[in-house]
Amino acid sequence: MPGCGKHPRELGPGGKLQRCGGCKFVQYCSKECQKRHWKFSTYPHKAVCAQLKNLLAVAPFEIQGLEGYAPFILACEEALTPVEADRLASELGPYVPT
Structure with a gap:
């Protein structure tokens, strides 16, 4: 989308x-x-573009429906320290679908 x-x-x-x-x-x-x-959107891309770029460098991801998020989350958990993961989760939280 x-x-x-x-x-x-x-x-x-x-x-x-x-x-x-x-x-x-x-x-x-x-x-x-x-x-x-x-x-100018509710969740402006400017706020997360750099973080997404860095995150996708360590945990490549291709959306294939919501089921694509599970492998992505596992790759993030393997690639990031707990502190890095917590920081990214707090920064990206509003932008991640639930």
């Missing part, structure tokens, strides 16, 4: 999602969507 919540099918024929240039994780349907999500 892109940062705006649109489903890729809503983009129409030939429509493509683009990934954030920083974290390479969050997808956007347009430059306007990306700019809006960077600062």
